[in-house]
Amino acid sequence: MDFILASVIDGLLLGFVYGVAAMGLTLIWGVMNVINLSHGPIIALGMFGVYLIFGAFSLNPYVAILIVAVLGLVLGVAIYYVAVQRVINAPHLSTLLATFSVNMIIIGLGTAIFSASPRNVEFSLGSLTLGPITLLGTRVVAAFAAMLVAGALYLFLYRTRYGRYIRAVANNRDAAELMGVPSNRILALSFGLGTMLAAIAGGLIATFFPFTILAGGAYELKSFVIGVLGGLGNPIGALFGGLILGVLEGIIPTFMPTTWVPVVEFLLFVLILLVRPQGLFGAKS
Amino acid sequence: MNRKLLVILMLLMVSLFVACGGDDAAAPAAVDEPAPAEESAAPAEEAAPEEAAPAPETQTIVVGYTASQTGSQNVSSTRQVNGLMLWMNQVNAAGGLELSDGTKIMFDHVSYDDESNTDRVQELYTRMATEDDATFLISPYSSGLTAAAAVIAEQYGKVMVTTGAASDSTYQQGLTTVFQAYTPASRYLTGAVDLLAQLDPTVKKLAFVYENSKFSTDVVNAAKAYAESLGYEVVLHEGYDPETTDFGPFINKLQDAAPDAILGGGHFQDGSTFARQINEKNLEVNFLTLLVAPPEPDFADLGDAALGVIGPSQWEPQAAFTKASADEAGMEFYGIESDQFVIDYEAAYDGEEPSYHSAGGYAAGLLLEKAIVDADSTDPVKVAAALDAMDLLTFFGHIKFDTTAESHGLQIGHSMVYIQWQEDGGNLGKQVVWPAEGATADALYPMP
Numbered sequence: 256m257d258f259i260l261a262s263v264i265d266g267l268l269l270g271f272v273y274g275v276a277a278m279g280l281t282l283i284w285g286v287m288n289v290i291n292l293s294h295g296p297i298i299a300l301g302m303f304g305v306y307l308i309f310g311a312f313s314l315n316p317y318v319a320i321l322i323v324a325v326l327g328l329v330l331g332v333a334i335y336y337v338a339v340q341r342v343i344n345a346p347h348l349s350t351l352l353a354t355f356s357v358n359m360i361i362i363g364l365g366t367a368i369f370s371a372s373p374r375n376v377e378f379s380l381g382s383l384t385l386g387p388i389t390l391l392g393t394r395v396v397a398a399f400a401a402m403l404v405a406g407a408l409y410l411f412l413y414r415t416r417y418g419r420y421i422r423a424v425a426n427n428r429d430a431a432e433l434m435g436v437p438s439n440r441i442l443a444l445s446f447g448l449g450t451m452l453a454a455i456a457g458g459l460i461a462t463f464f465p466f467t468i469l470a471g472g473a474y475e476l477k478s479f480v481i482g483v484l485g486g487l488g489n490p491i492g493a494l495f496g497g498l499i500l501g502v503l504e505g506i507i508p509t510f511m512p513t514t515w516v517p518v519v520e521f522l523l524f525v526l527i528l529l530v531r532p533q534g535l536f537g538a539k540s
Numbered sequence: 541m542n543r544k545l546l547v548i549l550m551l552l553m554v555s556l557f558v559a560c561g562g563d564d565a566a567a568p569a570a571v572d573e574p575a576p577a578e579e580s581a582a583p584a585e586e587a588a589p590e591e592a593a594p595a596p597e598t599q600t601i602v603v604g605y606t607a608s609q610t611g612s613q614n615v616s617s618t619r620q621v622n623g624l625m626l627w628m629n630q631v632n633a634a635g636g637l638e639l640s641d642g643t644k645i646m647f648d649h650v651s652y653d654d655e656s657n658t659d660r661v662q663e664l665y666t667r668m669a670t671e672d673d674a675t676f677l678i679s680p681y682s683s684g685l686t687a688a689a690a691v692i693a694e695q696y697g698k699v700m701v702t703t704g705a706a707s708d709s710t711y712q713q714g715l716t717t718v719f720q721a722y723t724p725a726s727r728y729l730t731g732a733v734d735l736l737a738q739l740d741p742t743v744k745k746l747a748f749v750y751e752n753s754k755f756s757t758d759v760v761n762a763a764k765a766y767a768e769s770l771g772y773e774v775v776l777h778e779g780y781d782p783e784t785t786d787f788g789p790f791i792n793k794l795q796d797a798a799p800d801a802i803l804g805g806g807h808f809q810d811g812s813t814f815a816r817q818i819n820e821k822n823l824e825v826n827f828l829t830l831l832v833a834p835p836e837p838d839f840a841d842l843g844d845a846a847l848g849v850i851g852p853s854q855w856e857p858q859a860a861f862t863k864a865s866a867d868e869a870g871m872e873f874y875g876i877e878s879d880q881f882v883i884d885y886e887a888a889y890d891g892e893e894p895s896y897h898s899a900g901g902y903a904a905g906l907l908l909e910k911a912i913v914d915a916d917s918t919d920p921v922k923v924a925a926a927l928d929a930m931d932l933l934t935f936f937g938h939i940k941f942d943t944t945a946e947s948h949g950l951q952i953g954h955s956m957v958y959i960q961w962q963e964d965g966g967n968l969g970k971q972v973v974w975p976a977e978g979a980t981a982d983a984l985y986p987m988p
Contacts, residue, residue, distance in 0.1 A: 257795075257796075258792050258793070258795060258796035261792045261795065262788075262789060262792045265788040265789075265792065269786070269788075373809040377841065379820065382820055382821065382822060384822060387795070389820075389821045389822050391820050391821070464785040464786060464813075465785055465809060465813050466785070470785075473783070504789075505788075505789065508789035508790075508792075508793065509789075509792070509793075512778055512779075513778065513780060513784075513789050513790065514752065514779065514780070514781060516789075
């Protein structure tokens, strides 16, 4: 029983971070109907950003994550103007190919610069033992940071003028333009926010797991599962989807081999698409 | 007219001679036919009087191998080649080997980049065996690449000493010319079980958590069978994907199963992450042995998480395999001792500390050298027979090959040494804790 409880808590803590990664993917889908296939490499860039800043300036990794977040926002806006803007109104295949190209460019450059050797951010916050449960400091802080990010995104979307613009463009881009909303800039901002969330998630993961430039791929796949689970285009649903996936990842190994985890995850992915395609928390209407 | 014809014939002869000489220079040195050497190149009219002994013949032997200059095996392969080249340079610098008939044997090499790719290995070993006419072969690094090269060596009747290749299966397919320097995978972890039995005979429960790769699975399955044959109960036996970074679920399972000892791992990254997360999660464990990662110097970067962790290694500089220990065991010792190898290697490679891959490369050359000396010939059949009969101690450890038809060439003499990270004056350092004859310190048990 203790063993299951410990597994559930581990999964929950990790689920918050998965949620942030998935929020980035689903925000971009929700606002501009673009499936961002460069999501994984951007998560990996977030990891490397924290690794490099921590290594070069010995800055606290959480301060480094703030810098990485800003760089992620700028990178996202740049990717939008360079690769996405021209094909935003084209069929989905065009945007898929455009973001896949960005994916390949980042992976290619990253492999050339960093190689595929694993890296570690040598940082620890110790651990807290409560009976049979040991909580790792870095995971607890990451979960709190993820909650803060999710709360900040919610406030931004629902309490600020630009948040309203984003929601307006997501609902009806033509109507929003008629109301004077600069839709192209709002789309760029949305793409930037999506990549910023991916970079933050990568930075948080880097504080407790080793990584390579190819490590983002696994989190991108998880983000797809979470996006479908929480409802595509619903960022807050994505956070809850992340928690569900995290708990599943914690519980599944308690009664079957750990290698079965992805099998169950993707079975769930297919099941949700078949039975409740709008996700558990409702997709963008 | 006759004089003109003679001149033309002489010119033709000279040009043919020059052309042949050019070809010889471009191609790798001849193998069984001695390359022209300074000693034997004296013109006939300057030959020594009949009663004087003829100048010793010098024969240059070509050793072929591939190196993974690119690809995933690059680091280990480079060290292996460094070790091999150190051996070759030392033998040549000492004037080569001398056979009983006075023939001097010098060594040359032919080598290509195999790109860590099995297909390239087969293509290149075929080329070395046929076009480059290499007399002897040394394996590439890794079991997978070596398995591909071994088939080619056998096909062309070339003696190949393998190093950096632990898998047993390569030597269980009826090969007759392939000889393994490394301890095979099936005995990689069995020594750790023996060590545990010696440290604490009351221990009963073991857990195996290992990477799902051919090498790790082979190693762990053999160790598990061995442990069960000794009466141990295996309370957890589970593999993880090579890309695993989160060992939380395994650690939770280990907490529940409460084994006395954990064995497993796979390669450097997963092994060091596993050790780190075991430490972070405060998992109480008395004995932790992981494959590959602990012997690497970088493992010390884990700090407290490295303390007490044991790892099998093919060779360690501290392992006391010396002439004295050979005499004590009534065995023949051949070659340099570990201390000298470390000094020579560091001097040759800008202070780089030799790993067991480097030592394996050197040992492969050393075994070939010893076989040529014992055979008193470079004839592959005689050299293979000498390897079959070999039973000696080197700086790399005990060497003896299986000569049965089922597992010909499999290494049966060499044992792994087991290192443990221990604290020495505030610094972490590796100590050899097993086998007892090579130990430099007692094992810390239970681990801190």
